[in-house]
Amino acid sequence: MLRQPVERIRAVHAARPDRVRAACSGRSGGAHGVGPGFRGRDVDPGVVTSADVTIVGGGPAGAALAVALGRQGVRVELYEKARHPRLKACGEGLLPHGVSALRDLVGLPDAPTVRGLRFRAGEESVDATFPTGHGLVVRRDRFDNWLFDHAASTPNVDARPGTRYMGTRAPILVGADGRQSMFHRGLPATPARPRRVGLSTHAIGVEGVTDRVEVFFQPDGELYLAPTGDGEVLISALFDYRHFTPDGLTRLVAAIPALRARTRRILLKTLRIEWYEQ
Ligand SMILES: Cc1cc2nc3c(=O)[nH]c(=O)nc-3n(C[C@H](O)[C@H](O)[C@H](O)COP(=O)(O)OP(=O)(O)OC[C@H]3O[C@@H](n4cnc5c(N)ncnc54)[C@H](O)[C@@H]3O)c2cc1C
Known part of the structure; x- marks a missing residue:
């Protein structure tokens, strides 16, 4: 076009x-x-x-x-x-190809870089490093x-x-x-009811944050952890709406032992909840 x-x-x-x-x-x-x-x-x-x-x-x-x-x-x-x-409920991560496209279009915002992701499910943890370039985490x-x-x-x-x-x-x-x-x-294919709930918060005091976006897979949903700069960390979650309750984030964090220990003394600065239809 x-x-x-x-x-x-x-x-x-x-x-x-x-x-x-x-x-x-x-x-x-x-x-x-x-x-x-x-x-x-x-x-x-x-x-x-x-x-x-x-x-x-x-x-x-x-x-x-x-x-x-x-x-x-x-x-x-x-x-x-x-x-x-x-605010917008989001994982706030730009992958390398998005960073590259953005650089070509308007340049890049001032934001922490990440070199890959860490996927966690139960006791298992797998690191993935971007083969080229870097990602950005920007609120x-x-x-x-x-x-x-x-x-x-x-x-x-x-x-x-x-x-x-x-x-x-x-x-x-x-x-x-x-x-x-x-x-x-x-559109006729639109589901009649919301299917997922997105939730984001920015917190101070999360321990053990690195230059990887962490993704935790849980039966209730998935949770993302990413550094947004100046010691602040994004905690973002996507729930199946049937499992969502207003204290959903607390429950999700509490259900992940590795995360529970790292979030004992955190201060929440923002909160955003949104319903998704797909
Ligand atoms: C938990 C979670 C984690 C996510 N993580 C990531 C991630 O890490 N990386 C990533 O790339 N994506 C992620 N996403 C998806 C990402 O948020 C969306 O894909 C992205 O926001 C879509 O951008 P958009 O511009 O299409 O729409 P939006 O960002 O939703 O913008 C739409 C805009 O339209 C405006 N608008 C709506 N109706 C009207 C109207 N009638 N008139 C005028 N304005 C209107 C709204 O106010 C809004 O500002 C995540 C989503 C969730 C829920």
């Missing part, structure tokens, strides 16, 4: 001015797309945008796409209903804010923080609106 994007996008608009087109991007729980003709949930057909592409969602997917398109001369409207910085409130700022300062990008997309007519509409996507909800 980036080859001669302006001409191609405007040709679509000129050929089908009465139609809204939708595109998709992102990974699991992230962006979701719908077929041509989708007009959004609350479209006001009287509102017509002058942008070539309307992006709904200013998380990593939406902000990165806005930067890439804006630089190519594509006029972009970027809607983000929240105001950055905001989502900082990362998303940083990337959104890049998008907002990119030529041709009209960034609208604190603005919920309610529907406009645009030649191309990108659903990058995350786990509760308004576009995703309209």
